[in-house]
Amino acid sequence: MSVLTCKEYTGHDVDTRVYDSRGGADIALLILHHTGSSNEHGDAEWLSTYHTNPVSCHQLVLRDGDLVQIVPNEGRAWHAGQSAWGEWEDLNTTSVGIEICNKGDGTEFYTMQHKQIVAATVAYNCARYKVRDENVVSHAQVRAEWIRRHGRAPAKNDPLHWDWGDMWARVAAIRASWPWHDILMWACMLP
Numbered sequence: 001m002s003v004l005t006c007k008e009y010t011g012h013d014v015d016t017r018v019y020d021s022r023g024g025a026d027i028a029l030l031i032l033h034h035t036g037s038s039n040e041h042g043d044a045e046w047l048s049t050y051h052t053n054p055v056s057c058h059q060l061v062l063r064d065g066d067l068v069q070i071v072p073n074e075g076r077a078w079h080a081g082q083s084a085w086g087e088w089e090d091l092n093t094t095s096v097g098i099e100i101c102n103k104g105d106g107t108e109f110y111t112m113q114h115k116q117i118v119a120a121t122v123a124y125n126c127a128r129y130k131v132r133d134e135n136v137v138s139h140a141q142v143r144a145e146w147i148r149r150h151g152r153a154p155a156k157n158d159p160l161h162w163d164w165g166d167m168w169a170r171v172a173a174i175r176a177s178w179p180w181h182d183i184l185m186w187a188c189m190l191p
């Protein structure tokens with residue numbers, strides 16, 4: 001498992017036009033997605049370069065367990081759209097967006113490396129930003145909550161078939177065994 005910068009993986013830095021500022025808001029949520037694609041390099045390009053209606057995320061988890069940091073966590077990435085959870089709306093402002101590389105059509109299993117690195121980055125981001133477990137959620141959940149409050153919008157189903165029980169068991173194991181110096185070491189690897 002490695003943590004890679006956008007430039008290390010794609011050969012260029014993330015375009016600064018695909019994210020903006022949190023405006024001083026704290027990070028309070030982690031939102032998980034699937035990419036809906038079998039092309040990891042294409043995903044990284046799509047999420048880091050400017051095009052019409054750009055989308056972006058903070059962390060892209062590859063099938064081999066490498067994690068690519070696209071937008072710096074301090075920035076406001078564009079992955080949640082119409083979204084609500086708890087006391088928050090417009091969750092791009094208050095969340096870290098984690099994209100899991102998966103076709104998202106129900107035909108592809110998540111890899112063992114996916115399961116472990118997503119659990120690791122959830123444990124790490126929760127510790128770093130004091131995110132409560134109930135605020136680690138799916139794109140599907142935060143869209144459904146927005147629809148419940150405001151009415152019609154396209155539903156989301158991602159990350160499809162993600163095993164939350166398995167993830168939380170892994171997070172618990174990491175929390176029980178992961179010394180703080182390792183968390184800090186990981187923090188130093190991230191941009």
Ligand SMILES: [Zn+2]
Nearest residue numbers: 033034139158
């Ligand atoms: Zn999504």
